[in-house]
Amino acid sequence: MVTKLKQADVVIVGMGWTGGILAKELAEAGLKVVALERGDMRTAQNDYALPNIRDELRYVIRQELMQNASRDTLTARNNLSQEALPIRRLGSFLPGEGVGGSAIHWSGGTWRWTDMEFKIRSMYEERYGKKFIPADMTIQDWGITYAELEPYYDKFEAIAGVSGKAGNIKGSIQNGGNPFEGPRSRDYPLPPLKNILSSKLFEGAAKDLGYHPFPRPAANASKAYTNPDGSHFGACQYCGYCQRFGCEANAKGGPQMTVIPIAMSKPNFELRTQSWVTKVLKDASGKKATGVLYTNLVTGEEYEQPASIVLLCAFAFNNVHLMLLSGIGKPYDPVSGKGIIGKNYAYDTGVGSTLFFEGNSFNPFISAGGTNIVMDDFYGNWDFDRSGPGFVGGYIVSAGHNTALPIGYRPTPPGTPRWGKEWKAATAKWYQTSMAITTRSGVLPHRHNYYELDSTYKNAFGQPLMRLTFDYQENELKMGMHGAEIVNRISQHLNPTHLVKASSAKRSWNVVPYQSTHSTGGTIMGTSPANSAVNKYQQSWDCTNLFILGANVFPHNSAYQPTGLVGALAYWTADAIKNHYVKNPGLLA
Amino acid sequence: MPYLRSLFVLVTLFSHAAFAQGATLGKEKYQDCVSCHSIKPGENLLGPSLFGVYGRKAGAVEGYRYSNALKKSGITWNEDSLNRYIADPQGLIPGGRMPYSGMPDAQGRKTLIAYLMTLQ
Numbered sequence: 166m167v168t169k170l171k172q173a174d175v176v177i178v179g180m181g182w183t184g185g186i187l188a189k190e191l192a193e194a195g196l197k198v199v200a201l202e203r204g205d206m207r208t209a210q211n212d213y214a215l216p217n218i219r220d221e222l223r224y225v226i227r228q229e230l231m232q233n234a235s236r237d238t239l240t241a242r243n244n245l246s247q248e249a250l251p252i253r254r255l256g257s258f259l260p261g262e263g264v265g266g267s268a269i270h271w272s273g274g275t276w277r278w279t280d281m282e283f284k285i286r287s288m289y290e291e292r293y294g295k296k297f298i299p300a301d302m303t304i305q306d307w308g309i310t311y312a313e314l315e316p317y318y319d320k321f322e323a324i325a326g327v328s329g330k331a332g333n334i335k336g337s338i339q340n341g342g343n344p345f346e347g348p349r350s351r352d353y354p355l356p357p358l359k360n361i362l363s364s365k366l367f368e369g370a371a372k373d374l375g376y377h378p379f380p381r382p383a384a385n386a387s388k389a390y391t392n393p394d395g396s397h398f399g400a401c402q403y404c405g406y407c408q409r410f411g412c413e414a415n416a417k418g419g420p421q422m423t424v425i426p427i428a429m430s431k432p433n434f435e436l437r438t439q440s441w442v443t444k445v446l447k448d449a450s451g452k453k454a455t456g457v458l459y460t461n462l463v464t465g466e467e468y469e470q471p472a473s474i475v476l477l478c479a480f481a482f483n484n485v486h487l488m489l490l491s492g493i494g495k496p497y498d499p500v501s502g503k504g505i506i507g508k509n510y511a512y513d514t515g516v517g518s519t520l521f522f523e524g525n526s527f528n529p530f531i532s533a534g535g536t537n538i539v540m541d542d543f544y545g546n547w548d549f550d551r552s553g554p555g556f557v558g559g560y561i562v563s564a565g566h567n568t569a570l571p572i573g574y575r576p577t578p579p580g581t582p583r584w585g586k587e588w589k590a591a592t593a594k595w596y597q598t599s600m601a602i603t604t605r606s607g608v609l610p611h612r613h614n615y616y617e618l619d620s621t622y623k624n625a626f627g628q629p630l631m632r633l634t635f636d637y638q639e640n641e642l643k644m645g646m647h648g649a650e651i652v653n654r655i656s657q658h659l660n661p662t663h664l665v666k667a668s669s670a671k672r673s674w675n676v677v678p679y680q681s682t683h684s685t686g687g688t689i690m691g692t693s694p695a696n697s698a699v700n701k702y703q704q705s706w707d708c709t710n711l712f713i714l715g716a717n718v719f720p721h722n723s724a725y726q727p728t729g730l731v732g733a734l735a736y737w738t739a740d741a742i743k744n745h746y747v748k749n750p751g752l753l754a
Numbered sequence: 755m756p757y758l759r760s761l762f763v764l765v766t767l768f769s770h771a772a773f774a775q776g777a778t779l780g781k782e783k784y785q786d787c788v789s790c791h792s793i794k795p796g797e798n799l800l801g802p803s804l805f806g807v808y809g810r811k812a813g814a815v816e817g818y819r820y821s822n823a824l825k826k827s828g829i830t831w832n833e834d835s836l837n838r839y840i841a842d843p844q845g846l847i848p849g850g851r852m853p854y855s856g857m858p859d860a861q862g863r864k865t866l867i868a869y870l871m872t873l874q
Contacts, residue, residue, distance in 0.1 A: 210800045215851040216821075389786045397789035399800075402853045414853040415789040415800060422789075 167458065169469045173199040176457055176472035178442045178487065181266020182728065183714035183735040184478030185420030186324075188428035188436075189394075190739035194747070197433045199470055201440040201459050203479075204263030209422065213269075213411030221572045224409050230270045231255055232262045232480070237624040239482060243636040243673045245499065245613060251622050251630060256677035258512075258684055259409070260480040264438065265421035267480060267682060268728070272408040272534030272567060273384035273417050275327045275732075276725035277318045279347040281547060283307040285721060288547075289557055298557060302640065303502075303509055303610045304721050308692040309701040311347045314733050317740075319350055321732030322382075325418030326390050326398045328535065329353035329382030343379045345545030355387045358401060363527050363600035364538040367564030370658045376540045381563060382729075383535020384418030396423040407534035408568040417534065439463050443626055445475055445491040447708065454493075454711040460626065473750075474710050474742065481717040482616075485687030486631040489618050494688075494698050494707045499613050499634070505698045507617050509610035509686035510633060511722035514641050515560065516649045516669050517603030520661035521578050526597045529569035537565035543651065544724040556643040560604040561724045562652060578663040602656055602667070604648035607685075607722030611638050616687050636673050645669030683727050685719035702741040702753045703734060709752045712738055773868055780869025783862050786854075793873050801852060807831050808871045812847075823849030836867045 174196035177184045184200060192198045207213070223229045232238075232255065240249035261267035281288060285304050289297060298304065331352040332342025339352075357380035360368070364380075371378040385407070386398040401416040415422055428434045439462040446455045446469065456471035477484040488494060488506050497508035543549050544559040551557065576599035581591040608614075619632040649667035656664050691697025694706035703718050705711040714735055716727040741753050784793075790800035797803050802818035809832070813825035827847050829835050839846045840863050842856045857863050 210798070214800055215853055389789065391785065391788070397785075399789040399854070400786065402855055404853060413800075 167467045167469050169471065171471075173197050173470065173472045175199070175474045175476060176201065176470050177476045177478050178457060179203075179266065179477070179479030179483070180264045180420070180425060180436065181261070181478065181480070182268045182420050182732055184266070184476070185424040185428065186732065186735040187476050187478060187714070187739050187742075188434060189424040190736070190743060192428045192431040192434040194743045195433065196747070198428070198435070199472065200428075200434070200436045201442055201457070201470065202264055202436065202438045203441045203462065204438065206264050206436075206438050207269070207411070207421070209411065209413075209415055213413055215413045218410055218413050219404070219406050221570055224270075225570065225573060228255055228259065230261055230263065230409070230411065232260045235625075237483075237626075238630060240619045240622050240630050240632045241676050242632070242634055245634060249619060249632045249634070252676050257675065257680050258682045259679065260482060260682060264425060264436070265411075265419050268419040269411050269421065270409045271384075271417075271419075271682075271728065273325075273327075274535065274726035275322060275325060275329075275382050275384050275729040276723075277311070277314075277347055277349075277733075278723055278725055278730045279545065280311045281545065282721070282723055283309050283311065285557075293552055297552070297555075299638075299640065301612045301638075302557065303612050304557065305689075305691055305696055307690050307701065307720055308697075309690070313701075314730075314737060315347070315350060317733040317736040318729060320736050321729065323354045324392050324394060324396075324423055325384040325732060326355060326386045326392060326416075327353050327382055327384050327418070328355040328358050328380075328387040328401075330357050330380055332379060341379060343541050343545065344377050345541045345547075353382060354392070355390055358383065358385055358387045358533050358535050359403065360538065361527075361532060361536045361565055362525070363529075364536060364565035366600070366659055367602060367655065368538040370655045371538070371540050371562075374655060374658060376542045376562075378538045378540045381535045381537040381539045381565075383533070384728075385533040385535045386416045386418070392423060394423060394427060396427070398422075401533045403531045403533050403536065405530040405532050405568060405571070407532070410568075441626070442479075442487065443490065443628060445477070445487055445493060445711065447491070447493065452708055454708045474712070474746075475708075477711070477713045478715065481684050481687065481715050482631060484713050484715055484717045485616050488688055488698070488713065489616070489631065490628055493705065493711065496617055497615050499615050502612055505689070505696075507615045507687055509689050509720050510614045510616055510635055511608045511610045511685045511719070512635065512674070513681050513683050513722055513724075514606050514608055514637060514645065515604045516645045516652060516667040517601050518652050518656040518667040519576060519599060519601050519665040520656055520659060521576070521595055521663040522598050522600075523662040524598070527566060527600055528597070529566040529574060529599075530571050532566040532569060534567055537563045537567055539563035543648070554643055554647040556640050556647070557609055558607055558640065558644060559724060560606040560644055560648045562602065562604050562648070562655070564600060564602040566600065579665055598662070602652050604645075604652060604667075605681075605724050606641065606644040606648065607724050608637065609640050610686060610721050637671075642669060642671050683716070683722060685716045685722040685727060687717045688713045689720040690718040691720065700753065703738045704741075704746075704753055706752075710750065712742070714738060776865040776868035777872050778869075780865035780867065783857070783866040784869055786857065804870060805873050807873065808836070808867075821847075821849055821851045823847050824851070833867055836870065837863050840866060
């Protein structure tokens with residue numbers, strides 16, 4: 166039996182960055198907001214404090230902050246001819262679960278995606294001709310501009326406590342920042358993090374070779390900070406337990422320490438944890454969402470939460486899954502290329518070298534999520550001519566240590582045995598001496614990379630799992646080959662004792678090992694219902710009182726990490742709802 | 755004697771003023787601590803409340819889970835111990851739970867301690 170609850174103005178599914186931002190903004194606007202989170206309430210004092218948080222067994226091996234794959238997971242395969250199997254243990258990507266979402270365990274990388282992304286098809290066609298873009302590469306313009314988003318990037322960076330160095334303030338290029346970034350209205354709220362030895366070495370070599378290295382912008386507070394909402398940050402302690410861990414010093418920006426507590430202080434906001442949403446409900450016309458159906462995970466009871474506005478703010482996978490389970494929009498068909506929901510899944514990829522310097526002491530256990538130096542000469546740099554290497558996109562290059570785990574991080578030179586006395590001697594000898602230089606590329610969408618409902622496997626609620634079909638294509642191989650050459654040139658310039666060179670080969674994606682959690686697409690943004698699931702306000706074309714937030718609206722992936730854009734779009738959508746939609750419900754134009 | 759007395763009054767007044775000024779500057783220094791330490795009595799966040807910290811025995815705030823190292827330190831928080839602790843927390847109490855690498859600026863510590871002394 167389903168218990169029907171009292172009507173709310175807004176129901177939010179998921180309490181990470183996007184859910185937290187919308188909860189605060191809409192509760193402050195006076196709307197009655199109910200948020201449903203499938204995981205637990207966790208706080209810094211109870212869950213992320215010293216000494217318990219520094220536990221590789223709990224948080225890396227047992228994945229305590231991640232989605233529970235025994236309840237719900239994806240099935241995966243590389244292509245249409247394979248049988249997809251469930252990912253029973255998370256590997257390649259690690260979606261978070263619980264209040265704060267993946268922003269509890271992220272590294273904090275915060276970038277601004279520019280018009281190079283939002284106008285990708287028109288810019289490439291104009292410069293390189295229509296034939297340059299492979300026929301199966303389903304990239305499209307997004308219908309939004311950098312200029313529209315700039316104030317919202319600025320807002321998110323200020324709220325999340327981002328440390329960095331501007332490279333372009335109002336069109337004026339700044340020394341030491343990224344000269345290829347979009348024009349910013351002002352510098353980052355906090356100065357860059359400390360530059361650690363491995364980053365310094367890379368920075369020097371990159372400069373020698375004529376590139377433009379700069380500190381990676383990251384939501385790791387380089388000093389104590391109070392954001393414009395009055396939320397307090399401690400200074401990053403470079404403890405080395407950043408990615409996959411909660412922050413012991415309140416230094417890593419996240420919604421659980423900023424927007425969520427503010428929302429929770431409002432009487433018109435209610436957060437229900439252990440609440441698993443199974444479906445978005447629609448009215449008879451199918452054009453309006455009426456609320457959501459959810460299960461209380463403690464009691465097993467089912468509830469209907471009616472609401473005037475429904476916001477999907479779960480992890481990218483789960484937003485798309487809910488759309489497919491709810492039958493909103495037309496599912497994508499990879500054979501005909503028709504349909505929208507599930508289309509344009511994209512991920513990321515990269516290549517890297519490992520360098521060993523006999524006698525060096527990198528102290529790799531001292532690092533933050535953002536203690537990296539990075540260069541954008543082969544991505545944000547539109548002057549970089551792609552016609553020779555023949556790829557769309559490109560890559561950033563970075564170096565430095567970031568969560569080099571004391572137990573898990575065991576670099577040894579090639580030829581070292583994998584176990585036993587000799588391995589022990591080698592790991593003791595080389596632990597301090599190793600660093601890596603890596604590239605990161607966004608995967609470009611391909612017509613055969615997509616999500617759909619699985620026909621065999623079901624989750625704990627008896628609902629079909631979501632099936633992911635994904636593999637790397639020629640474009641990724643080309644980016645990898647070009648990137649490997651540049652990485653090797655920089656690595657050789659540093660003249661290490663041993664060098665394991667970067668290389669690129671045609672390979673298939675695998676669900677292990679961990680690579681990154683940056684999955685995009687599935688409910689993509691575009692200029693019309695014919696090419697997209699949402700408009701530029703992340704508003705569903707099918708049900709205009711339904712908004713789908715997060716990286717699932719990105720029509721392609723970038724070399725930049727997604728969260729800066731996810732946060733900016735959340736503030737942009739919050740403003741559109743508060744200032745326009747509430748006064749005049751309907752399709753926002 | 756009248757002269758001496760007035761000098762004494764003057765000196766006391768001056769040090770009061772200096773103390774007050776130090777406490778004001780120290781409140782700014784407290785921004786380094788504020789994300790984990792409340793100044794409200796009984797409000798424990800990532801760290802224990804700093805209300806009444808001056809003159810208190812280390813590890814004495816009710817309801818806060820201290821490290822064994824801090825509980826067994828035998829320290830009472832006075833100007834000297836606070837100064838040493840804020841300068842280098844792990845140096846004074848190895849194994850303590852506070853994730854703070856220390857405030858190297860001696861004048862800053864002095865003003866911060868002046869501020870902490872007002873939290874009574």
